[in-house]
Amino acid sequence: MKKTYLSLLILIMAFLTAACGQTAPQSNAAPAPQQGTAGDSKQPAPAGKEPRIASLSIHLTSELLALGITPIGSVVGGDLKAFLPHVADRLKDTKQLGVVADPDMESLLALKPDVIYADKDYASKDVAKYEKIAKTEVFDLNDGTWRDTLKKVAKLVGKEPQAEAFIKDYNAQAERVKKSLQSQIGDGTVLAVRVTPKELRVFSMRRPIGPLLYEDLGLKPAKGVDKISKDKAFEVVSQEVLPDYDADAIFIVLNKDEGAQKLFQQLQTSPIWQGLKAVKANHVYVVPEQPWLDYSAMGAKMALDDAEKRFAK
């Protein structure tokens, strides 16, 4: 009998732990400013007032920031579990809505946004659910470049002139960076490789890196890069095949964590690496994950800023 009660006691304790646990998150989930009811939140925002937008894609968040609009809520980076570092300082008052693959529906509802921006890749199946909360705009980020997405966003928020100006500035800056790059590597071919703790990934022509390097900066893709399937953002390769790309310059996108750093160090000591054309010519550029992998207006612009600084000398 004693054992019976002991077991039940343990159960009750476990259950109390759960009960205590749920009070903690509620305190930081400060109720969002509640404006209007569910009914009128679906109305378009009155002109002159910024719409209250909830973004369910980190890239759409960056598009909005490029137009000077701060979303009231946004999903966070999947690996970081936080806003992307290069835009985090502009999102201080933005509510975190979980990761894109599993957004926090309740936070979204509590925010009472006027409109929800979603990425077709992730949201297509849940649009009906989002529509119940607010009008939902779905963007296909694979359709065209970030310029197309930026224009679409600008049209919705009535900031088309800003978008045009942003793109113009960007193109001019890209031309400048292109020149300084050319002075360094001429018309040599370029390879972009991401080093993660587990593997090496060669980027394809697709977003995030492809359009930036091979279109905006007019660099020539290394041998085989254009052969990577159009459906893939990257291909996992082993170290031995790096020489096959025969690249004149290599961009290394290095993950922040220790494992990736270690792998990169180990790679640098290998004879294969030291024999690479780009390494011998000292044309290896190590760039941070962000903003380089945030393929959006803001991300591309900041990646360009980074490149401009590097190649200015």
Next chain:
Amino acid sequence: MNGSQTSREKRAWRVGLILAVICAAAVLVSLNTGTIRMPPASVIRTFLGMGTPDDKMVLFDFRLPRILITMLAGIALGMSGAILQGLSRNALADPGILGLHAGAAFGLMIYVSFFQTMEGPVSLWIPLFTFMGGVLTAALIVLLAYDRHRGVLPVRLILIGIAVAAGFSAVTLFFSLRLEDTTYAFTSRWLLGSVWGRDWVHVAALLPWVAVLVPYALSQSRSLNAFTLGDELAVGIGTDVGRKRLLLLAAAVGLSSAGVAMAGGVGFIGLVAPHLARRLVGPMHQHFLPIAGMLGLVILVVADTVGRSLFQPNAIPAGIVVAAVGAPYFLYLLVRAK
């Protein structure tokens, strides 16, 4: 004999009642947990149809489906473990340890590779695929553990289960490497035991399995009691050993596969729940089967609630919470068994 029987029954009822209260409380707390603050009073008001539209959406669209899935999966896993332990006469039998979860995962991987999607009405098929995976492993394990003279050997069952599980996990891993990035991320989370079902369609996918197999298992408690005596005695008291064993095994596989389909590879519930149940109400199956189911429910609902609230904003899968508590308990059992 008769006296002890009735006192056991009384005790089973008493424990069952207390557990029912704990179940209800656990479910209420779980319904109460989330980003939007919702006091129990407004939960009840919303249930009675008097809540605000927002409360209704939070409760019926976001929280209730997930909690129902967690409840059903918990019952399924607890019962499945109880049936397996009875059948194999081995207190360490658990659908996870026996390799059924690995088989179910294999089934899911086939499904994901084939249909590419986990959403909408197609997801009704998921339990079927995990079930087929489970049946495949179960058949293999029984086949390999069968000795012509002595029947299925309990010790061999566990060892072969582990080996078969390793084999299936390897194949599953192979398939998972060919998946797209996002699907891969999803399946790897799923394999850890994350309650992923969010919609009513997922409740509909799970409910029939539990609604059919749980009553069937309960109706067979006498046969299960006979099995614990050993095959010879079971035959002696008139049990159709071969057929019954197969049917009950299928029921256990069905329950665990359906649970795994919606809640992921949550281990240890099938081990811990029957154990606790037996300590609470004794070894008769008519008593401890329902208790094991209820304990499974409480464990999974509490684990899921803890997992998604305590570690905000990065919810951790329920399976990890269960394993964190279940693994030490398993070791404790092993040490005590000596």
